[in-house]
Amino acid sequence: MLSELASFYCWLIRFIIPVAAVTVIFLCAKILLVNKKGNPVLAEFFDKSGTVYPITSYENAIGRGKQCDICVPSKRAALRAAALTLKNDGWHIFPVTSAAVLVNGERIDGDSLIEHGDTINIGGAELELDDRIEPDIPFDVTAELNRTRAVCAAAVLTAMQVMMALSLILHYAFIGDIPLQIPACFGGLIVVEWVYLVLMKFKKVGVELLAFFLCTFGLAVAASAVPAALYKQFIAMILGLVLFRALCLVLTNLELTMKLRYAVGICAIGLLMFNIIFGTEMYGAKNWIDLGPITVQPSEFVKIAYIFAGCATLERLMTTRNLILFTAFSAGCFIPLFLMRDFGTASVFFMGMLIIAFMRSGDLKAILLFIGVAVVGIIAIITLKPYVASRFATFMHAWDNPYDGGYQQVSTMIAIGSGGLFGVGGGKGNLDLVAASDTDLVFGFVAEEWGLIVGLACVAALIIFALYAVKRAALTYSVYYSIAAAAAAGMFLFQAALNIFGSTDLLPLTGVTLPLISNGGSSMLASMGMLAFIKSAGLGGDAK
Amino acid sequence: MKQMSIRALSLIAFTVVFVIGIFSLTYLSMTRGDDWTSFPANRHIYKDGVMVNAGDITDRFGTVLATTENGQRIFNDDYYTRLSTLHAVGDFNGFIKTGLATAKWDKLTGYNKITGLYDAKKGGNNIKMTISADLNTVALKALGNYSGAVGVYNYKTGEMLCMVSSPSYDPNEKNEETDGIYINRFLSSSYPPGSTFKVVTTIAALETLPDAESREYDCDYGTYVDGELISCMSKHHTVNLRDALAKSCNAYFSQLAIDLGADTMQKYADKLGFNTPAEIDGITAKAGTVDLDKIRKVDLGWAGMGQYTDLANPLQYLTLMGAIAGGGKAAKPYMIDSITTVEGIEIYRGGVSYTERMFSESTATAVHAMMRNCVTSNYGDYRFPDLNVCAKTGTAEVDQGVTPHSWFVGFVENNDCPLAFVVVAENAGAGVGVARTVANKVLQAAKQIV
Numbered sequence: 001m002l003s004e005l006a007s008f009y010c011w012l013i014r015f016i017i018p019v020a021a022v023t024v025i026f027l028c029a030k031i032l033l034v035n036k037k038g039n040p041v042l043a044e045f046f047d048k049s050g051t052v053y054p055i056t057s058y059e060n061a062i063g064r065g066k067q068c069d070i071c072v073p074s075k076r077a078a079l080r081a082a083a084l085t086l087k088n089d090g091w092h093i094f095p096v097t098s099a100a101v102l103v104n105g106e107r108i109d110g111d112s113l114i115e116h117g118d119t120i121n122i123g124g125a126e127l128e129l130d131d132r133i134e135p136d137i138p139f140d141v142t143a144e145l146n147r148t149r150a151v152c153a154a155a156v157l158t159a160m161q162v163m164m165a166l167s168l169i170l171h172y173a174f175i176g177d178i179p180l181q182i183p184a185c186f187g188g189l190i191v192v193e194w195v196y197l198v199l200m201k202f203k204k205v206g207v208e209l210l211a212f213f214l215c216t217f218g219l220a221v222a223a224s225a226v227p228a229a230l231y232k233q234f235i236a237m238i239l240g241l242v243l244f245r246a247l248c249l250v251l252t253n254l255e256l257t258m259k260l261r262y263a264v265g266i267c268a269i270g271l272l273m274f275n276i277i278f279g280t281e282m283y284g285a286k287n288w289i290d291l292g293p294i295t296v297q298p299s300e301f302v303k304i305a306y307i308f309a310g311c312a313t314l315e316r317l318m319t320t321r322n323l324i325l326f327t328a329f330s331a332g333c334f335i336p337l338f339l340m341r342d343f344g345t346a347s348v349f350f351m352g353m354l355i356i357a358f359m360r361s362g363d364l365k366a367i368l369l370f371i372g373v374a375v376v377g378i379i380a381i382i383t384l385k386p387y388v389a390s391r392f393a394t395f396m397h398a399w400d401n402p403y404d405g406g407y408q409q410v411s412t413m414i415a416i417g418s419g420g421l422f423g424v425g426g427g428k429g430n431l432d433l434v435a436a437s438d439t440d441l442v443f444g445f446v447a448e449e450w451g452l453i454v455g456l457a458c459v460a461a462l463i464i465f466a467l468y469a470v471k472r473a474a475l476t477y478s479v480y481y482s483i484a485a486a487a488a489a490g491m492f493l494f495q496a497a498l499n500i501f502g503s504t505d506l507l508p509l510t511g512v513t514l515p516l517i518s519n520g521g522s523s524m525l526a527s528m529g530m531l532a533f534i535k536s537a538g539l540g541g542d543a544k
Numbered sequence: 545m546k547q548m549s550i551r552a553l554s555l556i557a558f559t560v561v562f563v564i565g566i567f568s569l570t571y572l573s574m575t576r577g578d579d580w581t582s583f584p585a586n587r588h589i590y591k592d593g594v595m596v597n598a599g600d601i602t603d604r605f606g607t608v609l610a611t612t613e614n615g616q617r618i619f620n621d622d623y624y625t626r627l628s629t630l631h632a633v634g635d636f637n638g639f640i641k642t643g644l645a646t647a648k649w650d651k652l653t654g655y656n657k658i659t660g661l662y663d664a665k666k667g668g669n670n671i672k673m674t675i676s677a678d679l680n681t682v683a684l685k686a687l688g689n690y691s692g693a694v695g696v697y698n699y700k701t702g703e704m705l706c707m708v709s710s711p712s713y714d715p716n717e718k719n720e721e722t723d724g725i726y727i728n729r730f731l732s733s734s735y736p737p738g739s740t741f742k743v744v745t746t747i748a749a750l751e752t753l754p755d756a757e758s759r760e761y762d763c764d765y766g767t768y769v770d771g772e773l774i775s776c777m778s779k780h781h782t783v784n785l786r787d788a789l790a791k792s793c794n795a796y797f798s799q800l801a802i803d804l805g806a807d808t809m810q811k812y813a814d815k816l817g818f819n820t821p822a823e824i825d826g827i828t829a830k831a832g833t834v835d836l837d838k839i840r841k842v843d844l845g846w847a848g849m850g851q852y853t854d855l856a857n858p859l860q861y862l863t864l865m866g867a868i869a870g871g872g873k874a875a876k877p878y879m880i881d882s883i884t885t886v887e888g889i890e891i892y893r894g895g896v897s898y899t900e901r902m903f904s905e906s907t908a909t910a911v912h913a914m915m916r917n918c919v920t921s922n923y924g925d926y927r928f929p930d931l932n933v934c935a936k937t938g939t940a941e942v943d944q945g946v947t948p949h950s951w952f953v954g955f956v957e958n959n960d961c962p963l964a965f966v967v968v969a970e971n972a973g974a975g976v977g978v979a980r981t982v983a984n985k986v987l988q989a990a991k992q993i994v
């Protein structure tokens with residue numbers, strides 16, 4: 001009787017969990033993508049005719065061009081004449097061309113503080129600054145609505161987590177002992193999640209909700225594949241959340257962020273160098289460092305450092321027009337990764353580089369040049385080092401070598417097919433018998449046990465991150481956040497593409513993790529860190 | 545700041561590419577998911593390459609032909625039952641593609657694209673077939689050492705009662721001889737039809753020529769077409785359609801085919817099922833072929849009596865016999881009686897369905913009578929006691945110096961015993977020999993179980 005009830009439960013929740021997953025995704029999409037509110041006005045310029053030029057960002061381009069945030073009405077002004085930035089002590093103006101910028105009638109040749117009542121003259125247009133306006137916080141109807149949505153999403157998510165944990169426990173109860181890790185870690189995740197959300201007052205928590213959603217499947221995969229490693233994964237999540245909050249705090253302080261950039265950049269390259277010298281080879285790539293009880297993958301953390309150091313503010317964008325330093329920094333990251341034969345991570349970095357370079361320069365030619373160099377590089381490597389290409393020999397031919405070279409891909413496809421839309425149930429999959437199933441093949445793992453709908457919901461979460469970064473690109477307080485969010489979301493998405501399509505033979509299998517889901521401490525921690533950049537896209541509007 | 549919204553479109557571009565990839569993957573998993581799932585490395589259903597998580601296959605009387613016990617897949621205890629039902633049931637290594645074990649693996653395991661293999665854990669579904677294992681054994685024994693195929697079905701209900709392919713092998717033994725044994729000759733072979741094709745030419749004539757039944761041609765040990773001889777076994781003098789069919793006069797049918805013309809012959813061959821693969825329970829058979837495109841006159845003569853490049857498939861022929869017996873359209877043969885879950889819930893039941901009309905009822909009546917006449921006037925009605933058989937023989941020439949294939953196709957004219965049959969024995973000589981004998985043995989046994 002009890003076992004019949006249990007199997008009925010397991011049968012039933014197969015259909016409830018996808019509904020819950022889709023509901024959470026839907027609510028988070030609404031929270032992150034649907035509110036249409038613009039930014040409040042921080043200060044304003046006005047000219048003699050009484051025309052008002054509102055300033056809504058911390059960073060503003062001033063000039064004649066239509067793309068400028070403050071469009072001056074003078075045919076003689078440069079297309080982009082100056083950058084206006086809010087710093088701790090007030091508004092600063094910075095001429096970015098050789099054309100004259102006058103403050104109170106005097107020409108400035110560098111960064112100058114301007115105060116209330118000062119006038120600036122750009123190409124003959126005179127504007128007076130008023131930074132003592134009543135803070136115009138528009139009444140935000142969506143804020144309250146979004147908090148309700150967040151509470152709903154959290155409730156549905158928790159229900160889903162409880163259902164999943166129970167079905168995993170029942171699975172283990174049937175075959176023997178119940179690993180205590182399962183109730184402990186799922187319970188722990190639920191507690192941490194609610195404590196966090198309550199502390200944040202459920203305000204602007206869409207990004208975190210999606211992260212908790214993805215982490216849930218990470219735990220479910222670990223619970224099925226290696227229950228013994230569950231505590232490790234859970235601790236990595238907690239540490240990841242701490243790293244996330246810490247990075248969020250640093251990022252909120254843009255001046256501190258700017259000061260730390262160079263140090264972080266040097267650390268990143270240093271860490272990779274250290275990795276080359278003292279690294280250990282695992283799974284065909286020398287990208288691990290053995291620290292006794294644990295092994296870490298420095299390249300995962302370097303992703304965070306890469307974005308942190310690679311992004312720039314508007315002022316810098318407008319003054320340094322070339323990408324030489326950034327390109328050199330990127331090369332400093334690629335070369336060690338290639339030497340470690342971690343081609344998957346190297347290509348994820350390359351994607352990040354393309355996005356950052358384009359967001360910084362808007363120069364399509366430079367991007368095409370980068371891609372061209374990469375193609376030539378790949379051809380050179382394949383010609384000079386044929387063994388590199390041989391690692392990807394089964395690409396597109398997995399079914400011709402199903403028991404050797406294509407075994408992982410074939411097993412993943414078998415898993416996806418066996419799971420159908422609703423999955424065979426937590427713990428009941430067979431993919432765990434295949435190497436790297438909980439990391440490189442994790443999409444197949446989720447699809448087999450929880451169904452393709454749930455697998456696609458996880459993918460949707462990553463897509464929402466990217467759409468959020470795009471939607472917020474022009475609304476953040478600083479270009480730095482726009483670039484960082486786009487780069488982080490793009491790298492997530494690219495990594496997901498390599499992971500999902502690699503394991504299903506639509507791309508070469510490079511062995512990268514699926515962000516926030518794959519089992520593994522380094523990946524989890526680093527992914528949570530990357531999330532801080534996506535979160536920073538929300539800095540703007542009512543952030544202050 | 546503003547320009548960032550335009551530059552961020554680069555990320556949108558990549559997102560679009562990614563979403564296209566995800567759609568492709570979803571599409572692939574929906575269209576090819578069954579191939580992926582049925583791969584023998586799938587531990588949900590296979591053990592050492594043998595599909596073990598599958599339901600029972602039983603015959604029409606409930607005789608278990610294949611089942612799983614203690615995680616092992618096993619066949620029926622009886623040696624001849626194993627051999628005679630092998631091609632219908634299939635092997636468990638997937639060599640016999642049209643066998644139920646392979647072709648209906650999804651039904652047996654309970655797989656479908658929506659719920660995946662969730663139901664496989666319970667042991668899948670059981671399939672009950674319409675064939676009789678005992679009747680199959682009679683047919684296989686009757687074929688003896690000849691390769692070939694036997695099919696018998698109820699032309700009123702569509703149930704297949706017998707489907708045998710020879711040579712067969714014992715799936716419990718490791719067999720060395722693999723040449724052609726994995727082919728179900730009833731479904732996956734096509735043979736030169738020989739004189740059985742004269743039925744097709746007869747139907748084409750009855751459908752298109754108002755004077756078909758009274759039309760006469762001369763036969764002097766055959767006839768000359770453009771200086772080439774199409775030969776006959778004897779001198780049939782001047783014959784009409786009815787006698788020509790009974791005596792299987794080559795001269796008559798080659799001249800008739802030439803007068804009908806290649807277009808008409810092609811049209812009726814297509815209508816009667818050639819050039820389209822027949823299907824049984826969704827399992828595709830090999831198509832029979834008739835290709836009269838740009839044909840020489842003399843070759844059209846040969847084609848009209850079942851030689852040239854003509855090839856017929858036994859299942860397609862069985863359906864044609866069903867159409868003649870059924871007045872111009874056939875009850876489609878089927879062999880899956882029902883599928884039930886392990887809990888006993890019936891999820892599928894086979895039933896009668898009909899083909900398109902192939903020819904008119906009057907044509908059917910006329911051909912029916914002529915085929916009855918073949919038996920009474922030529923093959924010997926006494927050889928088929930209590931049966932009223934209507935039939936046509938075929939002696940299909942293959943290569944020079946090789947004994948021809950022996951065909952016997954037809955049906956039983958009896959409302960209480962509505963059986964249609966096809967027998968083909970490879971290299972067994974004249975149709976009035978081996979195939980006729982096999983047909984009688986199988987029909988006598990089949991009569992007991994209808």
Ligand SMILES: [Zn+2]
Binds near residue numbers: 764766777778780794
């Ligand atoms: Zn003749």
